[in-house]
Amino acid sequence: MQKLKLANLYRSELIPISGKLVERYNLCLVKLGFTETKLKTFSIDGKGWSPEIAEEKENSQYLNNGEANPHAIIISPLQKGKPVYVPFHTFDRDMMQLVFKTYESKINDITRDCAICLDFDQNIDAFYEPLDVLKYDTISINFHLINNLYKAQKTQFELIEKFKEGHNFIDENLHETLLNSAKTYGDLRSRDLHLPPLSFRSDSFYTRAFGGVFVLRDFISPIVVLEDKEWYKEAIKDTTHDVLIYHISQPELMEKLRDHVIIEYDLEDVVKTKRYERIKKFELSQHLQNPTHAIKDILNDTVLFKSYLNKVDIKTRKKIMGVELYLEKLEVSNQYKIADIVDIKLFESLHEPHSSLDPKHQDLIWMLLVNVAPKDVLFLYWYDKEAFYNSFKTWDDSLKDWAIETISNNI
Structure with missing residues (x-):
């Protein structure tokens, strides 16, 4: 791949990650149910996927909890507009574009001292057979902040309201609690940390699930094309779906x-x-x-x-x-x-x-x-x-x- 790298044709738009950003990335991995990386430096694409971590974990889809539960990580506003180099679905980049288009200013603020975990929820807990991919419809993009920052902000607001009540302004324990929160999380009063879920509608697409499946459903009749021979043999046993099934x-x-x-x-x-x-x-x-x-x-x-x-x-x-x-x-x-x-x-x-x-x-x-x-x-x-x-x-x-x-x- 060295020839491609020299020609800027191989993952040339990755973002280098080091220092505090590595710590935040690891917190995201843990929050999503994965193990931390031992790497001190690595690079990421627009979805937060890292080729170095994929190599370390010997898993190119290490941000997935099974094929039905993909995730993404945002730790830098620089991820906006960057390629998604190993998408699990062809619409992954479209989802990331929607996220930045909707919440760009909030992402810029949040990633100053935090990171965002993304959960792409299509209301499917797990895949069991190839035609389960037909269940894809509306995907809910959910957001989770590391260190429970949104919860910490809510707590700060509650403490401030309590501080204003009666003679609580002389309560030394309350003073200490507020100061500890400010030292740990900073002053969160003026920050907008709320990221409501976004909805993304999928139509025709490709997914890497089941060895690779094309789902064409915006045409005369739905067509499913499988790249894996064994999964194709499994798919053609289905008698419940009105769909045309082919091997590539x-x-x-x-x-x-x-x-x-x-x-x-x-x-x-x-x-x-x-x-x-x-x-x-x-x-x-x-x-x-x-x-x-x-x-x-x-x-x-x-x-x-x-x-x-x-x-x-x-x-x-x-x-x-x-x-x-x-x-x-x-x-x-x-x-x-x-x-x-x-x-x-x-x-x-x-x-x-x-x-x-x-x-x-x-x-x-x-x-x-x-x-x-x-x-x-x-x-x-x-x-x-x-x-x-x-x-x-x-x-x-x-x-x-x-x-x-x-x-x-x-x-």
């Missing part, structure tokens, strides 16, 4: 998405795009064996690309150039079918969200598409960074350089 690798999925006007394709248009060129180049890179030139140079140089295209076997060459071959044959006769000439995965990679979709749905469908056929390095990076990082680790160094250059040139 099923060809029938793409057909259904087209039928439901969720995705579309236009091969004549797409071959003129940079996206097609990226996909074609990546496809060739997967079939190069012991090249004498750097993969980056082969993919960037037209002459070298053609040279190596002619070095691979005829079957592979047809696979890489299948779309163009199909369009050429189509000019002569319309008897040819896409499936007869174009590789199925290459064909799937050339789909896009239907133009009629709302922008937020387009992003979700792009995420689904780049996981169905992960052949465009740029779109994979844009729409599913964790999937991109996992693939990146397996690539040849020169292919990594090409991917970094491709992404950097499009940001």
Whole structure:
């Protein structure tokens, strides 16, 4: 990942945490039912998630109490607008944006000497089977302050009212109690520490629960797409929900998405795009064996690309150039079918969200598409960074350089 870090393409917007903020973060962890971190310094994203703590705990979802109970931590106003690098749901960042939009001034004040624990409550105590994710509807975002600061403020108000009564102003014990509260928590009289729960409505989304599930429910009929084969087998046993269920690798999925006007394709248009060129180049890179030139140079140089295209076997060459071959044959006769000439995965990679979709749905469908056929390095990076990082680790160094250059040139 060092190459990505140097190019500012790997978690480049993390916030460094040290000193008192570490203490407050640990208090949040304990309040949420987790164990403290032993780290003295670490970094966090917009949701309060830390890659260093995730590594320490060997759990990328260490802020979850089970898959049905995710949490977040706010210890700095700098978290506003920051990325959520490993979201458990695709709407996690939207929820954090809602929180800061609603309570920005209160967060700025509270985090001067306190921290905020967030509980995302969807009224589900635990998941038992994959289609439990359909229960997601309205999520209540609840807020809890460490050190019971809100309760301490309430106590201070009560002590002050008591101080004003009768001759209590000469009560030395009351004086001492007030002073101790002020020393411990500061003067809380003028601070607004009340953060009423917020409601967030979920529609279509992706969740990492059950190995990864896409829930599409704003279309002709609800569709659930599972990434895990075993959980898919479990899900199709369900007879109570009126929902279409697919595994992400099923060809029938793409057909259904087209039928439901969720995705579309236009091969004549797409071959003129940079996206097609990226996909074609990546496809060739997967079939190069012991090249004498750097993969980056082969993919960037037209002459070298053609040279190596002619070095691979005829079957592979047809696979890489299948779309163009199909369009050429189509000019002569319309008897040819896409499936007869174009590789199925290459064909799937050339789909896009239907133009009629709302922008937020387009992003979700792009995420689904780049996981169905992960052949465009740029779109994979844009729409599913964790999937991109996992693939990146397996690539040849020169292919990594090409991917970094491709992404950097499009940001």
